[in-house]
Amino acid sequence: TGPPAAGTGRPTTTVGELARAGALVLRPGGAGTAPAAAPVAVLTDHDVLAAQPPSGTLPDGPPEEPVLLAAGDVVVPVLGGGAAVRVVDATAEGAALGRNLQLLRPDPAALDPWFLAGFLRATANTRQASSYASTATRLDVRRLQLPRLPLAEQRRFGERFRALAAFEESLRRASRLGDQLVQGLYDGLADGSVAP
Incomplete structure (x- = not known):
């Protein structure tokens, strides 16, 4: 148990302590090769940052078992210093964990995945757990x-964080639709289908 978080008076713990206590399992991403039977999609760090479905593929090579995602897993990019965290849902379930990602698989009897993801995403939290080099920022998830x-x-807390994630996704969708509308107006003015 760590000291109370600044301004909250609540005692804290770390992901590393939770892993040692068995409240969650930590797995690094990036290992695994394509199985001979059926291709497996890969959740990449870009997919997590862009909040999109898995877009990568496993490399060919000697057989090596990939880390497969399950609903309720929490995925954290370890490079870049961003505050992106993803709770795995049906769109990513069964995909392989890509490189530069860390999987946290919480024990549902001990940890709520949305609570975990929400607190891990806090800017002050990622800042204190990151190391900075001249060209890269690396997050020590533990x-x-x-x-x-x-x-x-x-x-x-988890329900509030889940609602924030849904709101954020709605904002992303509105932004994409706005981009399409603006491009359509540019195209319409340029090709004459929209009057100035």
Whole structure:
């Protein structure tokens, strides 16, 4: 148990401590090769940052079992210093975990995945757990902190974080539609189908 988080008075713990206690499993991404039977999609760091479905493919090579995603897993990019975290849903379930990603598989009896993802995404949290080099920022997922709360309270936070994620996705969708509308107006003015 760490000291209380600044301004909250709540005791904290780290992802590393939770892993040692068995409350979650940590797995690095990037290992695995394409199976002979059927292709497996790969969730890439770009997919997590852009909030899109898995877009990568496993490389060919000697057989090596990939880390496959399950609903409720939490995926964190370890490069770039961004504050992106993803809770795996049906769109990514069964995909392989790509390079430069860390999988956190919470024990549902101990940790709410949305609570975990929400606190891991906080800017101050990612800042304190990152190391900075001249050309890259690397996140040490084990150093990320979250408050020690009973599961019922975690679920209350988790519902708020889930609602924020849904709102963020709605904003992304509105932005894409706005981009298409603006491009359509440019095209219409340019080809004469829209009057000036």
